[in-house]
Amino acid sequence: MSTSREWVGRRLGTVPGGGEDGDGAFQVVGKAMPRVDAVSKVTGATVYADDLSFPGTLHCVLLRSPLPHARIRCIDVQEAAGLPDVVAVLTGAAMPTRFGVSPSSEEEQALAADKVRYVGEPVAAVAARDEATAREACKMIQVDYELLEPVTSIDQALEVPMDEPIHAASKDGNVHRLASLEFGDVDEGFAASDHVREDVFFYEGSNHLAMEEHSATAIFSDGQLTVWSSTQSPHSVHRALSSVLGLPMRRVRVVATPHGGGFGGKVDPCSHEIVVAKLAMITGRPVKCTLTREEVFYNHRGRHPVLMWVRTGVTQDGRIRAMHFRTALDGGAHASLGAATTYYTGALQPATYDLPAYRFEGCRVFTNKAPCGPKRGHGTPQPRFALELHLDKLAEDLGMDPVELRRRNYVRPNSRTVNGLRITSCAIEKVTDEVLAASGFSRRERRDGHGQGFAVSAYLCGAGTPMYLNRMPHSEVSLKVDRGGVTVFCGATDIGQGSDTVLATLVAEELGLERGDVRLVTGDTGLTPVDLGSYSSRVTFMAGNAAIEAARKMRATLVAAAAEHSGSRPAEMTVAGGKIGPLSFEQAVAAAEERYGTLGSVGSYAPPPSISASKYRGSAVGPSPAFSYSAAVVDLDADRVSGEVRVNKVWIAHDIGRALNPVLVRGQVEGGVYMGLGEALMEAQAYRNGLLHHPSVLEYKTPLSSDMPEIEQLLVEQPDPEGPYGAKEVGQGPLLPVVPAVVSAIHDALGVWVDEVPVTPEKILRALDAHAKGSDPRTGPRSFPEIPYPPCEKVALPDAASATL
Amino acid sequence: MLRLRVNGETYETLTESNETLLEILRERLGLTGTKHGCELGECGACTVLLDGTPVLACLVLPDQIDDAEVTTVEGLADGSVLHPLQEAFMALGASQCGYCTAGMLLSAKALLDEQPDPTREEIRAALAGNVCRCTGYASIVDAVALAAKAPKGAR
Numbered sequence A: 001m002s003t004s005r006e007w008v009g010r011r012l013g014t015v016p017g018g019g020e021d022g023d024g025a026f027q028v029v030g031k032a033m034p035r036v037d038a039v040s041k042v043t044g045a046t047v048y049a050d051d052l053s054f055p056g057t058l059h060c061v062l063l064r065s066p067l068p069h070a071r072i073r074c075i076d077v078q079e080a081a082g083l084p085d086v087v088a089v090l091t092g093a094a095m096p097t098r099f100g101v102s103p104s105s106e107e108e109q110a111l112a113a114d115k116v117r118y119v120g121e122p123v124a125a126v127a128a129r130d131e132a133t134a135r136e137a138c139k140m141i142q143v144d145y146e147l148l149e150p151v152t153s154i155d156q157a158l159e160v161p162m163d164e165p166i167h168a169a170s171k172d173g174n175v176h177r178l179a180s181l182e183f184g185d186v187d188e189g190f191a192a193s194d195h196v197r198e199d200v201f202f203y204e205g206s207n208h209l210a211m212e213e214h215s216a217t218a219i220f221s222d223g224q225l226t227v228w229s230s231t232q233s234p235h236s237v238h239r240a241l242s243s244v245l246g247l248p249m250r251r252v253r254v255v256a257t258p259h260g261g262g263f264g265g266k267v268d269p270c271s272h273e274i275v276v277a278k279l280a281m282i283t284g285r286p287v288k289c290t291l292t293r294e295e296v297f298y299n300h301r302g303r304h305p306v307l308m309w310v311r312t313g314v315t316q317d318g319r320i321r322a323m324h325f326r327t328a329l330d331g332g333a334h335a336s337l338g339a340a341t342t343y344y345t346g347a348l349q350p351a352t353y354d355l356p357a358y359r360f361e362g363c364r365v366f367t368n369k370a371p372c373g374p375k376r377g378h379g380t381p382q383p384r385f386a387l388e389l390h391l392d393k394l395a396e397d398l399g400m401d402p403v404e405l406r407r408r409n410y411v412r413p414n415s416r417t418v419n420g421l422r423i424t425s426c427a428i429e430k431v432t433d434e435v436l437a438a439s440g441f442s443r444r445e446r447r448d449g450h451g452q453g454f455a456v457s458a459y460l461c462g463a464g465t466p467m468y469l470n471r472m473p474h475s476e477v478s479l480k481v482d483r484g485g486v487t488v489f490c491g492a493t494d495i496g497q498g499s500d501t502v503l504a505t506l507v508a509e510e511l512g513l514e515r516g517d518v519r520l521v522t523g524d525t526g527l528t529p530v531d532l533g534s535y536s537s538r539v540t541f542m543a544g545n546a547a548i549e550a551a552r553k554m555r556a557t558l559v560a561a562a563a564e565h566s567g568s569r570p571a572e573m574t575v576a577g578g579k580i581g582p583l584s585f586e587q588a589v590a591a592a593e594e595r596y597g598t599l600g601s602v603g604s605y606a607p608p609p610s611i612s613a614s615k616y617r618g619s620a621v622g623p624s625p626a627f628s629y630s631a632a633v634v635d636l637d638a639d640r641v642s643g644e645v646r647v648n649k650v651w652i653a654h655d656i657g658r659a660l661n662p663v664l665v666r667g668q669v670e671g672g673v674y675m676g677l678g679e680a681l682m683e684a685q686a687y688r689n690g691l692l693h694h695p696s697v698l699e700y701k702t703p704l705s706s707d708m709p710e711i712e713q714l715l716v717e718q719p720d721p722e723g724p725y726g727a728k729e730v731g732q733g734p735l736l737p738v739v740p741a742v743v744s745a746i747h748d749a750l751g752v753w754v755d756e757v758p759v760t761p762e763k764i765l766r767a768l769d770a771h772a773k774g775s776d777p778r779t780g781p782r783s784f785p786e787i788p789y790p791p792c793e794k795v796a797l798p799d800a801a802s803a804t805l
Numbered sequence B: 001m002l003r004l005r006v007n008g009e010t011y012e013t014l015t016e017s018n019e020t021l022l023e024i025l026r027e028r029l030g031l032t033g034t035k036h037g038c039e040l041g042e043c044g045a046c047t048v049l050l051d052g053t054p055v056l057a058c059l060v061l062p063d064q065i066d067d068a069e070v071t072t073v074e075g076l077a078d079g080s081v082l083h084p085l086q087e088a089f090m091a092l093g094a095s096q097c098g099y100c101t102a103g104m105l106l107s108a109k110a111l112l113d114e115q116p117d118p119t120r121e122e123i124r125a126a127l128a129g130n131v132c133r134c135t136g137y138a139s140i141v142d143a144v145a146l147a148a149k150a151p152k153g154a155r
């Protein structure tokens, strides 16, 4: 296919940081180029999970609970099983082993056996010759439920349960997880403060709404199980299948298919993945299950609704002396990654602001709603929203410029936070400068109904600790080179973010090839070495470093062979443009095969232990090999009469380290800004009595192309010393500052605070109404519940030696 | 027996009267380039052209397509030469996960066939029925605007 007509090629120069030549120092790194799989994507050739078909495939449909909370007395499948063309019917009794995405969350069953905990929880499954028959059969399954009182709010979850707790093991009502940590002396910090302020905020839950509905197909043959699935973490699915089905991991292969969007919604192993595998084992035939959109809303694992209370003490000159942050997360019916989410609601405040003393108390409760889990930004957009608005209010109290207040407290590069996180590269000042200069924030036009808001944020480049605690690499790459070509094997999963392109770019750069010369085998637990999955913005950093290590070893081998072959010294060899020294790449490979036999190299990555300096309960959450920083200014008009908000423009500066491919980076930044605007202004997975309000694309409001403002992005390239070619993450960070910046801009426009997202016209009008009546000009939660937090674990400050890096 | 033309090729296939064009394309004809994100007419992922007009394939029934000319994403390129929209989507990264791409391309093609030189507002309006969760629409709107500048004859 022709791929680069001139008229298109010229336009690549319009990509920020792009231009046809990129950074002259490299051959492919830094250049604005299409993704390596672009042709397949625009021609419809990419085969996604639901596009797969195998001869003789059976179709599986799940029967889901119509009730939010009930005991299952018995399930009668006899009639369904007797329907012609129904091949198998499955209930939870056949798969009693509980699973979850991490060892601490292994409480789910693929099909609920004893009780149902949310509307939409799978209770039975049918495999039939076609989907319509399977659906018909599902309707014939009789489930005898005994109703239990549903728990539908954080407040209710903290009370003594009316009937019984959602999970028998929960203490204190329906509390799933409590965290209480104190770093430094917080009471002393408050005592030394000139001014102390408290605020309460609420952030609504939301769904990922990835355009592709989850789908999985399983085949069991010759004692081996293979599952193709639209998963973000084939490794997690691999573990769950092995444990629930009782098969050793060596007999299970999980292939992550090209992905129609994840955003965190496909990190957890899911019921349907396990069910199709079990059905394939029972029937001996391929079994496929594709969720409907409504089912995706039930499967959920989306953004947690979080109620937050924050108290901060500052000196007159705006220096923070102490902060106390409390969160209460509505987790829905299952654990998912919720324990980690809870800690994430407290972990990154000190990674943005230098807090000398910090107390964090977090609580996650179970409710009878679809399970929450990780969504883009995992547990950090909510506290980011609260923290940034809280700082705006503090600045107002002090009569200080809100940007200046932040600057006085910014973390510094190469420092250690109070909770032990290692900060290395950190362009927080620079992203602030850039976004302020571009937007003209400090000179903004002040008129009623028009406003601008500023916010800043930090995010991880990969979780420093694996979900299954061990000391093995987080990402592994092997490289095969021979006369037949170059193949990279890596477990990394391209969910649309472009990880395949990143791998091809790095290996091509190291071997002096073009990206198209590099064949990729990724996300396949049967063929590729382990990578933990596409979550926590870890892939570029971790798989990228592993790929570079493998490629450099291979490069050294090829250089040595080529040098010997041509009688020159290895140091004289240049590797570029398809040549290794005087030899063509092919000649060099042939020389190396003659000299060494089979050529292979491996590389792996695990974060260095120094990323964390303190040990405490929850200290696995937060440390990362690097942090990215983002700053945003949002410009909008807000109408006093209708409460309508029109976002005019968003400026976003992001600390990318190095943009390995500006086309991909741009896409991630814009996608993050878009999702942030959605959560700020409309997205909500909201319930009434355990029933989801909006289980459809139409009802679940998201910004459409016609709603989107102009986005101006400013990439700050200060290479990170440990990132691959200096690169840092971009998939999640740019979402974070957008949400508070929107709300801050609304305050700038109308003089009222809406301390609760999504901001709706109705909430704005309520705040304006309160203002007019002379009461507190805000909408938002009034109080924070009494939570039985345990006494704080007092964590010693990182010692001086490790504090200076 | 249903007779329809898809991307210039004639197909005859058995169908049920309640089977949608989406199902016919994907399951009967093996043309899986057309995607689904809801099957309720709410997301635009299944957009195809029916006699040149964009329709949601998940809402179209057999009696509406007898003898019609259907264009899907598989029919956009001219042999091995990509359509300018495809070139522009690739160059500007307007396809990330790619799941909305087929529908986007066909909505955009219908726009450019009708209005060869659209404003950005017209582009945004023409794509307002196609949901994309990856791109924030910015690169998609840019790509359609760029494709509109392709030399005539390229599309």
Ligand code: FES
Pocket (backbone or CB within 6 Å): B035, B036, B037, B038, B039, B040, B041, B042, B043, B044, B045, B046, B047, B056, B057, B058, B059
């Ligand atoms: S699948 Fe047809 S509009 Fe969503």
Ligand code: FES
Pocket (backbone or CB within 6 Å): A211, A260, A261, A496, B094, B095, B096, B097, B098, B099, B100, B101, B131, B132, B133, B134, B135
């Ligand atoms: S590119 Fe993923 S939904 Fe549009």
